[in-house]
Amino acid sequence: MPMTNEFRQHRTNPRGGARSARASGPCAFALAVVTAMSTVAPRTAHAEEVSPSGKGIAGGALLGGEIVVFGEALFGVRNGWAYALGALGGAAAGGVGGHFIEQGVDDGRVPAYLLAGGLALVIPALVIALDQTRYLPAEGARDDRPVQSLPPSDPGQPGGSAVVGVPSGSTPAGNAPTPGAPQPTSPPPTTPPAGGGGGATPGPQSLINLNEGGFYVGVPVPEVRPVFTAAQAKALAVQNTGSELRFPVVRVQF
Structure with a gap:
């Protein structure tokens, strides 16, 4: 009997060993992933330095030209x-x-600031x-070329004829009326027949x-x-160099 009890105490439980093996599997996988990430990732994080090559020259050139323009x-x-x-x-x-600024400073951000500005x-x-x-244009400026002074145009009276050299209101010597002679009477105006042509109506x-x-x-003419x-x-002080084409379409007389 004592030997049987001792044998029972040292016997292992097979179910408990299987559970411990299942629990240790995910832990080992997570440990392997963390180890791999720590190996690949950099151990220390540091900021990248800005290269000042060319930035100071370009920024200085732009600022120099702009300062002169503003001045x-x-x-x-x-x-x-100018x-x-x-x-x-x-x-x-x-x-x-x-x-010189680019070569004299250690911080690469200064040339970058020059370029940005x-x-x-x-x-x-x-x-x-x-x-x-x-x-x-200057205030009150006018055309340098003077406008040619032209005489004012006199179109005359509608329906009349101009006589050169004879003042208005006088008649030529050869057509002077004889005193006491009867004045010729003008014939009464004739009315054109309705609907007929060839009358005294002026052409449209x-x-x-x-x-x-x-x-x-x-x-139309x-x-x-x-x-x-x-x-x-002459009144507007402009040169009359252009022409216009008039094409009458509607004419109304009252």
Whole structure:
């Protein structure tokens, strides 16, 4: 009996050993993953250094040209060549200064700041330069070429004829009326027959003609005339060099 009890005490439980083996499997897998990640990942994190190569020269050139443009605008310069040459000179000087700044500093962020500032001021500098060099006419400026003084045009009275050398209101000597002679009487106006043609009605000058006598359709007569008359050109102080084409379409008489 004592030997049997001792044998029971040292016997292992097979179910407990299987459970411990199942529990240790996931733990071993997680430990392996953590070990692999720690091996691949860098042990210490550090910031990457900014390379200053070229940034200081470019930023200095931009800032140099922009400073010159702003200075010329403050002094009221309006010549475009002055802005162009000044910007080129300022860019050259700024590029040299940016090179020395780039070589003299240990921090690579300083040249990067120069470049960022130069790029930010490009558009304001262009706007100011274009605004200062735009064309502004002088107050009260007029055309240098004087307008030719032309005599005023006299179209005359409608339906009359001009007689050169004879003042208005007088008759020629050969047609002077004889004292005491009866004056000729003009015949009464005749009315054209209704619906007939060949009467005394004047020919239409427009495509559609309306007057007290009726409605007419005819062939329009085009006319080419100057844009301004001589009096209008003299009053407006402009040169009458253009012409206009008039094509009458509707004519109404009351």
